[in-house]
Amino acid sequence: MGMNERPALVIIGGGMAGQRLLEALVAKGFQARTGLRIVLIGAEPAVGYNRILLSPLLAGEVERDALWGRPAEWYRAEGIELHRGDPVVAIDRSRRRLTTASGAGVNYHRLVIATGSRTRRVRVLGDAREGVSEFRTLGDVDALLEDDLVDLPVCVVGAGLLGLEAAEGLRQRGARVTVVHRGAWPMNRQLDAEGGRQLAARLASRGLAFELERTLAEMRADRGGRLQALKLDDGRWLEAQRLIHAAGIEANFELGRDAGLECGQGICVDDRLVSSDPLIHALGECCEHxxxxxxxxxxIWAQVEVLAAVLCGEPGCFEPLPSATRLKISGIALYAFGDPCPCAGDRWLRYFDPGSGDYRALCLNGGVIRAGNLINDTRLGPAWYHHFLARTPVEPGDDWLFDAASIARPSQHQDPIEEIA
Ligand SMILES: Cc1cc2nc3c(=O)[nH]c(=O)nc-3n(C[C@H](O)[C@H](O)[C@H](O)COP(=O)(O)OP(=O)(O)OC[C@H]3O[C@@H](n4cnc5c(N)ncnc54)[C@H](O)[C@@H]3O)c2cc1C
Known part of the structure; x- marks a missing residue:
């Protein structure tokens, strides 16, 4: 960088948080207001795509072009300097200078680390040079789609949101998919046992196979190093020419840690998204708050609003809220929030219609909603979620399962609540 260039705000990571921050800064006129340039450095060859759409892309439900909200000219027109495919490898805080893998040096005045997270691979004995992959980046999906997937035996490890979306996408492409999951039912962190069973049954009827309460023990490859089979922890072997790891994520925080920033599971930030260095912020899946x-x-969208304000010198305070989860599998609507693990004092209201496949479950505890699951007809979801966040006093009446109007009661409603031990 030339000595006479304007000082820069540098963003490390061109993922969903980095892109959303660019949008927010442009909308606020950041460059004119602060005199700082904006530089974005991304490890992936593609910047600013909608990672969420990788699931429908894999399933063949959207075109690749649908992933980008902005054309390449947008960055130029907004005066944003882009570096793609060149990860930052070191932050020198004393010189306020970054080094990238290609050896380039970039000075920063303020820095935002938005490096996201990566797949946490489950440990499996043995090795295969070919056939083992992840479901995190556009590169991962492109590589999966290069293969002839028809009739290919595939194993997906993990039946959370990502694992199920990967499995169903591959099945829709013609693969024979088995999902191996440590939990007793899929999405066990979002669904109660009954909801999990209903979801598993729906997916199994489409042709997905499940190995629940199982882990992978070993892999076997042919002489060329291509994956052939996987051994489960009960000793059985599954035919598998592809293994997709989708059983969890971990934050990419090492860049911050190695620069001496305070870290836990992510780069620690305060309510203004400031790290232990006042010139450095962390945002998105790489941060810990x-x-x-x-x-x-x-x-993360709420974090972006706060950080954009803070970078423009305005007040901002990030208050995290629990999120609702939606599954993106066509033909199976699912809406879930709260923690479904059993808890003293829980009272579950449930409804299941075998004809339509409608499943509704609402967990009340201490006079408020603690968790909710909807499969198939999810229309009540946003109303339940609203009352969950607002801690609206509720009565355990079955109308909660059916009638949205009856639950939109005024918040001053303070009837005594039945307590179930
Ligand atoms: C297939 C899939 C489906 C999903 N579906 C949903 C959904 O339906 N709903 C939902 O809420 N969430 C969903 N998510 C999660 C969502 O995508 C993430 O929460 C979001 O992308 C996090 O944004 P981020 O910018 O923190 O991380 P990322 O989007 O992962 O971006 C981080 C970027 O930083 C880059 N990077 C890392 N290290 C460096 C470095 N040293 N130098 C430069 N760049 C670096 C990475 O390459 C990456 O491009 C899904 C995720 C996946 C993978």
Whole structure:
């Protein structure tokens, strides 16, 4: 960088948080207001695409072009300097200078680390040079789609949101998919046992196979190093020419840690998204706020609003809210929020219609909603979620399962609540 260039705000990471921050800064006129340039450095060859749409892309439901909200000219027109495919490898805080893998040096005046997270691979004995992959980036999906997937035996490890979307996408492409999951039912962190069973049954009827309460023990490859089979922890072997890891994520925080920033599971930030260095912010899945890390975009959008304000010298305070989860599998609507693990004092209201496949479950505890699950007809979801966040006093009447109008009661409604031990 030339010595006479304007000082820069540098953003590391061109993922969903980095892109959303660019949009917010442009909308606020950041460059004119602060005199700082904006530089974005991304590790992936593609910048600013909608990662959420990788699931429908894999399933063949959207075109690749649908992933971008902005054309390449937008960055030029807004005066944003882009570096793609060249990860930052070191932050020198004393010189306020970054080094990238290609050896380039970039000075910063303010820095935002938005490096996201990566797949946490489950440990499996053995090795295969070919056939083991992840479901995180456009590169991952492109590589999966290069293969002839028809009739290919595939194993997806993990039946959370990502694992199920990967499995169903691959099945829709013709693969024979088995999902191996440690939990007793899919999405066990979002669904109660009954909801999980209903979801598993729906997916199984489409042709997905499940190995629940199982882990992978070993992999076997042919002489060329191509994956052939996977051994489960009960000793059975599954035919598998592809293994997709989708059983969890971990924050990419090492860049911050190695620069001496305070870190836990992510780069620690305060309510203004400031790290332990006042010139450095962390945003999105790489950050840790009040001991929590993030895995869905909703709270990250709230972080972006706060950080854009803070970078423009305005007040801002990030208050995290629990998120609702939606599954993106066509033909199976699912809406879930709260923690479905059993808790003393829970009272579950449930309804299941075998004809339509409608499943509704609402967990009340201490006079308020604690969790909710809807499969198939999810129309009540946003209303339930609203009352969950607002901690609206509720009565355990079955109308909660059916009638949205009856639950939109005024918040001053303070009837005594039945307590179930
Ligand atoms: C297939 C899929 C489906 C999803 N569906 C949903 C959904 O339906 N709803 C929902 O809320 N969330 C969903 N998510 C999660 C959502 O995508 C993430 O919460 C979001 O992308 C996080 O944004 P981020 O910018 O923090 O991380 P990312 O989007 O991962 O971006 C981080 C970027 O930083 C780059 N980077 C890392 N290290 C460096 C470095 N050293 N130098 C430069 N760049 C670096 C990475 O390459 C990456 O491009 C889904 C995720 C996946 C993978």
């Amino acid at each position: 009040r001991g929590a890390t993030f895995g869905l975009v909703e709270p």
